[in-house]
Amino acid sequence: MEKASLNNREAIEFLVNEFYAEVRKDPLLGPVFHEVIGDNWDAHLEKMYRFWETILLNVKSYNGSPFKVHRSLPIDNKHFQRWVDLFIKKVNQHFRGTHADEAVSRAKTLGLTFSYKKDYLDKNQTN
Ligand code: HEM
Numbered sequence: 001m002e003k004a005s006l007n008n009r010e011a012i013e014f015l016v017n018e019f020y021a022e023v024r025k026d027p028l029l030g031p032v033f034h035e036v037i038g039d040n041w042d043a044h045l046e047k048m049y050r051f052w053e054t055i056l057l058n059v060k061s062y063n064g065s066p067f068k069v070h071r072s073l074p075i076d077n078k079h080f081q082r083w084v085d086l087f088i089k090k091v092n093q094h095f096r097g098t099h100a101d102e103a104v105s106r107a108k109t110l111g112l113t114f115s116y117k118k119d120y121l122d123k124n125q126t127n
Helices: 009-025 030-036 041-056 066-070 077-095 098-124
Strands: none
Touching: 009 030, 009 077, 030 077, 041 066, 041 098, 077 098
């Protein structure tokens, strides 16, 4: 099948749905989400559509502090690495073009930033 552009809300919803379907099945990531999100998937997915449309479509529908919610989760570098790998895999499976490239590069940067920050805070026992 021809790969699509990641340049509208419908495409972002498709990507996010596909990605989290995979995350939920993943032995490393799945249990963490199950523990925190439980039956609240609709709210989480809606938040993630907004997060990605704010980054990729410049819609400005998300204005949270994404790192903060991860600060207290029982996760480390290998969780972030897996998250980024799965995300890139899903983007490349279905999409191509400048928005898809941007999604991949933003995911890599976010993954590194979250990893470094969490590592630093965990090592320094800071709040
Ligand atoms: C760099 C990679 C990641 C990005 C960009 C990211 C992004 C986000 C964003 C934007 C939210 C919504 C925050 C809000 O409430 O405003 C969120 C929530 C959440 N993320 Fe991540 N995430 C990443 C990695 C991970 C990983 C590796 C895990 C766990 C294995 C994880 C677990 C969660 C959970 C459980 C929530 C819901 C927290 C809650 O509602 O209390 N995330 N994430």
